[in-house]
Amino acid sequence: MKRESMRPGGSGSDPFDEFVAARYQALLRGAYLITGDVHDARDLLHDALARVYPKRSAIREPGAAEGYVRRTMVRTHVSRWRRTRREVLTSVLPDGPAVQEAERDGQLAAALAGLPRRQRAAVVLRYYLDLPVAQVAVELGCSVTTAKTHLARGLKALRQELEPARELVGREG
Amino acid sequence: MRAEDEFEEELSVRLGARAAGIGGSPPLAELREAGRRRARRRGVVRAVTAVAVLAVGAGALTQLGGGGNAASGAGPAATPVVTPTGTAVVTPTGTPGRTSRGAETDERVKTVLSCGRSGPSSAPASDQQAGADLVAAGRAVERMARQEYGDHYFATCLDTAEGTLVVMRNPAPTGLDAAASQAVAPWPTVKLRFVAAPSYPSQLTLAKEIRAEAGDWSATKGVYIAWVEIALDGKGVIVHTPQAETARAEIVRQYGNLVSVGL
Structure with missing residues (x-):
């Protein structure tokens, strides 16, 4: 894949290009946690950026662009259309580079992979991006109550998967 | 600190650590090109959607027998129109360039055309x-x-x-x-x-039938029926098509000898 060198502020006069150059890595990390796979994360982010690109002139506040892209990314990922088009849900981690990335915390990766997409996205938005619950609801396109439900169920499932290890660590400690 | 809070804090740390190893530089040129492609697709989709909506709207108006723009030929089906050559025209829906006329509303009464015999121009x-x-x-x-x-x-x-x-x-x-x-x-x-x-009602029915089947002629036989006229002398219905020479026999066979086919 041909790539351009990225220099914040030096990628031309288009403010959207400057925004992409500056926030690409942060967005990619969020996408990676949501998808669980580096390649899927890139696809998802690039798809979201391409969707937002034609509307970039309508984004008046530069600070709003990141939320707009992130929202597009999350909603695209959790949409039924994308789920049926791209893949079937599985709790098994995919082969390839993503496994290598996941080696650092394979248990967390497995636990995240076992969550339904909306719960997983809610957890990432809340506990990685540190967004308030109300904003998580906005990003997911649901009510605050629904967002709280996703978060509660996601946390419960993660706790069940991760707590035994913590207890084991505690005993060893 | 409660156990729940501890777990949430630890989760935040582990999520951050897991994401930290991910990086890369944006392929700006490709992203721009993908964005332009999507913008072009959106434009095409919007144009196609607009045309489809207009077509459905015109069709609905035709079915309901009301509204419509007299000049567009998309009003009530098979409204006869007097032309300068002295024939009544039944235009296919959406066929441009033919003046339509009716009287369901005042707006649709545009003009009454010449019978073909005009007075001196310097009157x-x-x-x-x-x-x-x-x-x-x-x-x-x-x-x-x-x-x-x-x-x-x-x-x-x-x-x-x-x-x-x-x-x-x-x-x-x-x-x-x-x-x-x-x-x-x-x-x-x-x-x-x-x-x-006296034969106007039956000819109007025939003209409507031909007009209604114009799409089938185009789709199945490649015959484009531009418009259908009822002759003012009451002798028949005239079907206008660019394929008159090749399609004449089949059209007459289909609709009978009252039909004349012309360019």
Whole structure:
């Protein structure tokens, strides 16, 4: 894949290009946690950026662009259309580079992979991006109550998967 | 600190650590190109959607028999139109360039066309006034007859050379003739002439049938039916198609000998 060198502020006069150059890595990390796979994360982010690109002139506040892209990314990922088009849900981690990335915390990766997409996205938005619950609801396109439900169920499932290890660590400690 | 809070804090740390190893630089040129492609696709989709919506809307208006733009030919199906050549036209839906006319609403009564015999072009002022009266009377007759005698009224055209309004209708005793005479009373210089068109209802039905099947002809046989006319002399229906030479025999075989096929 041909790539351009990225220099914040030096990628031309288009403010959207400057925004992409500056926030690409942060967005990619969020996408990676949501998808669980580096390649899927890139696809998802690039798809979201391409969707937002034609509307970039309508984004008046530069600070709003990141939320707009992130929202597009999350909603695209959790949409039924994308789920049926791209893949079937599985709790098994995919082969390839993503496994290598996941080696650092394979248990967390497995636990995240076992969550339904909306719960997983809610957890990432809340506990990685540190967004308030109300904003998580906005990003997911649901009510605050629904967002709280996703978060509660996601946390419960993660706790069940991760707590035994913590207890084991505690005993060893 | 509660166990729940501890777990949430630890989760945040582990999520951050897991994401920390991910990085890369944005392929800006490719992203821009992908964005432009998507913008082009959106434009195409919007254009196609707009055309489809307009087509559905026009079709709905045609089915309902109301509204529509008289000039677009998308009004009530098979409204006859008097043309300068002296024929009534049934235009396929959406066929541009043909003036349509009806009388369900005042807006659709646009003009009453010449019967094909015009007065001198350098007419004196008095003749111009007579011509204006003739046009106004024709509109009044058209509006009234289409609204009140739609099943028997065919068309009206202007014979400017004779200062006469020619009203073509089913000669059955419907009261139409008397009503037309009353309608032109405000213009005493206008003369009225009634022409019998007894076969008009059946020809209109045939013309509507042909028009309704125009899409099938185009799709299955590649024959584009541009418009359908009812001859004012009452002798038949004229189908206009660029493929007249090759499709004439089949169209006549399909619709009968009352049909004439022309370019």
